[in-house]
Amino acid sequence: MFTLERREKIYDYILQNKNVTVLELSKKLDVSEVTIRKDLSFLESQQLIDRTFGGAIIKSKIIKEKSYFEKEKSMINEKYLIGKKASEFVKSNSTIILDAGTTIMEMAKCIKHIESLRVITNNLKIALFLSDFTNIEVTLLGGKVSMKSKQCTGVETCKIVEKYNVDASFLGCDAFDINNGFMTTSIEKMYLKRSFIKISEKTFLLTSSDKYEKKSMVKVQDFSKLTGIIVDKQSTKLIEDFNKFNIDNCVFV
Known part of the structure; x- marks a missing residue:
């Protein structure tokens, strides 16, 4: 599975489930937890998700106040x-x-x-x-x-x-x-x-x-x-x- 395809699957899965864990995604896609963390970091940099301890959640469309x-x-x-x-x-x-x-x-x-x-x-x-x-x-x-x-x-x-x-x-x-x-x-x-x-x-x-x-x-x-x-x-x-x-x-x- 190509990187882009895997990241699309991860994002779709988070959209459906609202929140996920690294372990859960690792097992589902049969890749290492290190790879999943890199994928989640990429999706976060694109402002598509928010990282949580041990996983991720879908990013709220409602913006929060910046400093x-x-x-x-x-x-x-x-x-x-x-x-x-x-x-x-x-x-x-x-x-x-x-x-x-x-x-x-x-x-x-x-x-x-x-x-x-x-x-x-x-x-x-x-x-x-x-x-x-x-x-x-x-x-x-x-x-x-x-x-x-x-x-x-x-x-x-x-x-x-x-x-x-x-x-x-x-x-x-x-x-x-x-x-x-x-x-x-x-x-x-x-x-x-x-x-x-x-x-x-x-x-x-x-x-x-x-x-x-x-x-x-x-x-x-x-x-x-x-x-x-x-x-x-x-x-x-x-x-x-x-x-x-x-x-x-x-x-x-």
């Missing part, structure tokens, strides 16, 4: 282009909300020159970065601190948000698609993003194309609730789908 530092390493140039484009929608003497996320951080770097700007954010790194510029007044929203995502969330954060009215909010997401709009990884983050939308005259979603057609735990809102979506043009399918479904509030960069 801020993991996110910083991906789609670097695309995030810069998205952030730069988003900065064009920010005017002097305005009040804006900057959500958490590495793409929003790129936007923050592009607005540091804007005069008489008031920025409200739940992102610790953005607040610290913008606080160095005397032309920008920064308000950091308090609440429960997530060191993994470098942000504040929770009921208290939402209560603070409700006191404000802002010109525009710029939101991030963990996943998005045609049917579900944009999504995030927790109920707390979902409520906070909805609170941002509620108090904003305009709302923009900033997201990289690698999150398209992924699934996350909680839906935030449909695209129709947004003023605009700013995304990179690296995915041909994303562009084709948005054109097909007449999503006309999207800007590709």
